[in-house]
Structures are given as structure tokens and as C-alpha cells.
Amino acid sequence: MVEGKAAVVTGGGQGIGLAIRRLLAQHGANVVLVDVDPARAEATAEELSAEVSTTVVGRGCEVTDEEAVNVAVDDAVTRFGGLDIWVNNAGITRDASMRKMSVADFEAVMNVHLTGSWLGVRAAAEIMREAESGSIVNMSSLSGKSGNPGQTKYSAAKAGMVGLTKAAAKELAHRGVRVNAVQPGLIRTAMTEAMPTDVFAAREADIPMKRAGTPEEVAGAVLFLASDLASYITGAVVEVGGGRLM
Template identity: 55%
Template sequence: MTGLLEGKTAVITGAAQGIGLAIAQRFVDEGAKVVLADMNADQVATAAAAIGPDVAVGVAANVTSADDVAAMLKTAVDRFGSLDVLVNNAGITRDASMRKMTEEQFDQVISVHLKGTWLGTKLAADIMREQGSGAIVNMSSISGKVGNFGQTNYSAAKAGIAAMSKAAAKEVAAKGVRINSIQPGLIRTAMTEAMPKEAWDSKMAEIPMGRAGEPDEIAKVAVFLASDLSSYMTGTVLEVTGGRYM
């Protein structure tokens, strides 16, 4: 049976672990070739090798650098012949109450999430509009809808990603390029499992489905947005939260 992404080439940022790695693996399972990009050169190379050298390549990239992002996208074209999908997933947290948050902590998070996603979207759209097709999936967060205590930087960036995706989607829709975003809720990753138990429990209490999500549950939604299953969707924001904040 043909996969949903057969013959497609995708680039996924922040792909050395967690949600990004799950997306890369699921994309390959659906027939895609993938470029995994991450700040951690060794870890992303290992992740790509584990997926398979014929279908995956790992590259070191800082998404706040236009040169790095351009090189990352060029790798997809040079190695696999096209750029059909970009998933802007890379992110960091620098949590602190607004009173204690430093300017540097604010700037770092805005730069990686918002500027990084903007650079990826801008440069990928330039390539995709020339070929008349492409799908960009940007990773927002439920924190961009609700606002989390101690995350004025992160919530602002994630809300910005959702709004920016809509604005960008309007600019390139007529060129055959679709741009959508995902807002995950509490997903079980190394980052969230490091949370204090009381913080984890309080978030769990807000989820009607009564459990955290798994990275692959985000990956499956990314496949939907990257594939022709969502061919008439652009500028949308899909919440994948187990019903949290309905």
C-alpha cells in the first residue's frame, strides 16, 4: 500500500528527540525521505542513522541563522531532489515569572520559536512556490492559546506562530503552498517528564481524556497536514490536547 507521503521530501527541525523525532519516523513510515535538523549535531546524526541512511539524513542547524536554515533546506533538494514539506518544530524553554525573567531569557525564546519559524517558513515558501506545491507545518502550543504562568516568553512566541502562519498562508495560498499549525497539549517527552510532580498533576487534572499525549499522536496530525488528506486546509490551527481547554 502506498504511503501518504510517498515520493515526498520533508525537513523537520528539532528532530533529534521527542516530537520532532517522532514526526520524522512517522513521515518515513508513510514513504517520505527526511532531513532531520537539530542544534545537537551528534544526536541528530545518530537519530537519522537509526531511521535509515537511505531515507534520512541528519544536519546540524541553528534555526535563528538564515544561513543554517537555507543550508538545511538545500540539503533536502540536493540529497533527495525536492522540498515538499517543512515542519518547524525546534524550540526551547526559559521559564520564569515575568518579575524574574531576564531580557535574555525573553529574547532567546522569541528568537528560536518565532524568528526560527519565520525564517523556515519564508525560505521554504520561496522554494515551494517555484515548484507550485508544498506544505509547511508550524508547531505552536496550547500555551499560545491560554497563557501559562511563568511563560510570558513561550506563550507569546507560540501565539505568534499561530498568527504568523495564518498571515503567511494568505500570501502563498495561490502559489499552491499550504501553511498550518499544531497546538499540542501535555505530551510525554523528556522535557515534560522533568516537570515537578505537582505541576504534572495539575496539568493532568485539566485533561478530560485523563492522560498525557504521546509524541506519535502529534506526528500523526503532522502527517495529515503534510499530506493530501488536508488538501483544502491552510491557515488552520489544530489543537491536539486530549480536550484540555475546550
């Protein structure tokens, strides 16, 4: 589906990001895995390299740093001769009620999700415009559609990524560059499995499919949007939530 393509996945050292880069590599893409933790990026890239026949590279990158993002793009182009896929997956949480939330935590979450994604879209688009092809996938969340108590900053950031996706899609469509978003719901990751058991069970009960999703199921939606199977899809928001908010 993406054989021979060059991809960059941000925040790809664990969880959903790890599943995304694994699936892209398994389907033939060469992948640069960037993470704020260089050691984790390099270790996971080395691990995956033993599983696939494509090239997987890990490097450190702070997605809120304009120069660091530009260097990550340049690295992919230098290694692979171009850039076909960019996945904005990097994210953080600082959950708290508004009364207890600090401005510093609010700004940190907004910067990683929104500023980081905007920098990634802009840097990747510079290469893709010239090639007149490419796919950018932004990782939003169903929290950005429905909102969650204790997550005003996270929900706002994830909603903002939908606006970024649609505006960028309109700017880049005439140059053959597609921009789409994925909105995961309740997914089994280290973060969600740290939730109290009763809270997790209650949220699962609200899902029509009566189960949480897996990182691999989210990665499948990203793979589809990144591939030529989605060649006439741009500005779309794909929900991967078991029907939770339909």
C-alpha cells in the same frame, strides 16, 4: 500518505520532533533531520535509517541563522530533487516569572520560535512557490492559546506562531503552498516528565480525556497536515490536547 516526498524537520533530534520524522519516514518520506546539535541529528538519523526503507539524513542547523536555514533547504533539494514538507518544530524553554526573567532569555526564546520559524517558512516557500505545491507545518502550543504562568515569553512566542501561520497561509495559498499549525497540550516528553508528580497529575486531571498525550499523537496530526489528505486545508490550527481548551 507522503510516499516519495522530501521533508525537513527542525529540532528533530528528540521528543516530538523525533516522533514526527519517524512517522514521516515510516509513511514513505525522505527526511532531512536538522538539529542545533549535529551529533545528535546524525545519530538519530542513523538509528532511523535502520528502521525504514527511505532516506534519512541528519545535519546541524541553528534555526536563527538565515544562512544555515537556507543551506538546509538547499541540501534537501540537492539530495531529493525538491522540497515538499517543512516542519518548524525547533524550540526552547527558559521558564521564569516576569520578575525573574532576563531580557536575554526572553529574546532567546522569541528568536528560536519566531525568528527561526519565519526563516524556515520563507526559505521553504521559495522552493515550494516554484513547484506550486508544498506543506509547511508550524509547531505552536496550547500555551499560546491560554497562557501559562511562568511562561510569558514561551506563550507569547507560541501565540505569535499562529499569526505567522495565518499570514503566511494567505500569502502562499494562490501558489498551492499550504501553511498550518499544530498546538500540542500536555504531552509526555522528557521535559514534562521532569515536572513534579503532583503538578503533572493536576494538569492531567484538567484534561477531559484524563491523560497526557504522546509525541506519536502529535506526529499524527503533522503527518495528516503534510499529506494530500489535507489538500484543502490551510491557515488552520489543530489542537492536540485531549480536549483541554475546547
